Amino acid sequence: TEGTGSVPVIDYEIDIEYYGTVSIGTPAQNFKIDFDTGSSDLWVASTLCSTCTTHTRYDSTKSSTYVADGRTWSIAYGDGSTASGILATDTVTLGGLAIKSQTIELAKKESSSFASDPIDGLLGLGFNTITTVSGIKTPVDNLISQGLITSPVFGVYLGKASKNGGGEYLFGGSDSTKYTGTLKTVPVNKSQGYWGVTVSSLKVGTTSVGTSFSGILDTGTTLLIFTETIAKKVAAAYGATDNGDGTFIISCDSSNFKPLVFTMNGSTFNVPADSIIFEQDGSTCFASFAYSSGMSLSILGDVFLKNNYVIFNQQVPSVQIAPSI
Ligand code: 0ZP
Structure with a gap:
């Protein structure tokens, strides 16, 4: 298709990333x-990073289109992971679409969580209002x-390990083979980026x-994260028990579970019963919902997105959602 770029994505460790x-x-x-709708920086491990040895590292000396910038950057994510380094520009190719002079952030340091x-x-x-260096x-934006x-x-189509595995990001369009039913439009509040x-x-x-x-659609978060109050009500409805750290233990038999139903702009969107269990470790099962103490924003992470195809529209701003295949 003209004016679109498709990037297949790999499902790592049973829908974790x-x-x-x-x-x-x-x-x-x-x-x-990792394509992350919850942040706005593009960064990559670089040869300037001596501890990034488990990763492929960008080498600016091998790129004829590299341009140095001189400024520095640093980011800290919700889960405590951090990275920092210097800015540059280079050509970035996404699903065959070549973006010229894209600002890239070269990591000189990464937290141990990335190893x-x-x-x-x-x-x-x-949105570009939350890039860690302003004005990027x-x-x-550049596409x-x-x-x-x-x-x-x-x-955005995120597959499920229990089905076919990987997914697809389609830049510039949507893939009607990845959803069923009718797309429903939901307005987006971009005031926090x-x-x-x-x-x-x-x-x-x-x-x-x-x-x-209020919630945010975040491809970079694995689970559904609610406020403590809501998470505890959800847990009670599924008979799940609080681990005290924001996660819950749940029954490994989902056959009697009802779906979790979200209403947005008058339309309903489901997380089906089998997706309420996130993972099984022996005879113990972990729920796919959690809470983060003190957080007032809920996060509709991959657990929601692997069940619902979402078309993100930056211009309007809005999303269109339909059940995934
Ligand atoms: C994750 O969801 C992890 C997985 C994860 C973390 C914590 C507990 C978990 C329990 C069960 C299952 C998964 C859990 C993502 C992840 C997956 C696989 C390997 C990983 C290795 C290292 C680190 C993370 C790994 N993280 C969320 C997160 O921070 C947790 C969260 N807490 C969200 C609060 N909110 N996601 C960020 C992207 C990650 C960063 C991508 C680390 C992978 C690498 C962002 O999407 C979150 C966003 C928060 C905001 C929407 C409130 C953010 O931090 N944006 C940065 C901007 C800075 C705002 C200007």
Whole structure:
């Protein structure tokens, strides 16, 4: 299709994280990159990083299109992971679309959490108001301004390990083979730089467990993260027990579970019963919902997104959602 770029993503360790290939430089150097709608920085491990040995590292001396910048950057994520380094620009290729002079962040340091993580870096798909260095254009901004995509959208399909595994990010369009039913439009609040949505009601089957709360659609977060109050109501409805650290133990038999039903802009979207269990460790099962103490924002992470195809529209801003295949 003209004006679109498709990037297949790999499902890492049973739906914990999804990453695809992004090429940087001339000739292309290929990296495993986590596409994150919860942040807006594009960074990659570099040869300036002596501890990034488990990763493929970008080498600026091997790229004829590399341009130094001189400024520094540093980022800290919700889970405590951090990275920092210097800025540069280079050509970045996403699903065959070559973005010229994209600002890239070269990591000189990464927190130890990345050592066991397969990803070489992240590509933020949030709004440019939350880039850690102000005034930077995100890859999606440049795809639009450089005329590489005809529509200011990207479609996200995250597969499930229990089905077919990987997924697909489609820049510039949506893939109708990846969803069923009708797309429903939900307005987005971008005031905090995230893909913010209002959940007017949350139900376990027909039991209400929450009304009118703010959430964000975040591909970089594995689970569903609620406020402590909502998470405890959801847990009670599923008979799950609090581990005291924000996670819950749940029955390994989901056959009697009702789906978790989100209402947004008058339409309902489900997380089905089998997705309420996140993982099984022997005879112990962990729930796919959690809470983060003191957080007032809920996060609709991969547990929601692997069950619902989402078309993110940066221009309007809005999302269109339909059940995934
Ligand atoms: C994750 O979801 C982890 C997985 C994870 C973390 C903590 C507890 C878990 C329990 C069960 C299952 C998964 C858990 C992602 C992850 C997956 C696989 C390997 C990993 C290795 C190292 C580190 C993370 C790994 N992290 C969320 C997160 O921070 C947790 C969270 N807590 C969100 C609060 N909110 N995700 C960020 C992207 C990650 C960063 C991608 C580390 C992988 C590498 C962001 O999407 C979160 C975002 C928060 C915001 C939406 C409130 C953020 O930090 N944005 C940065 C901007 C800075 C705002 C300007």
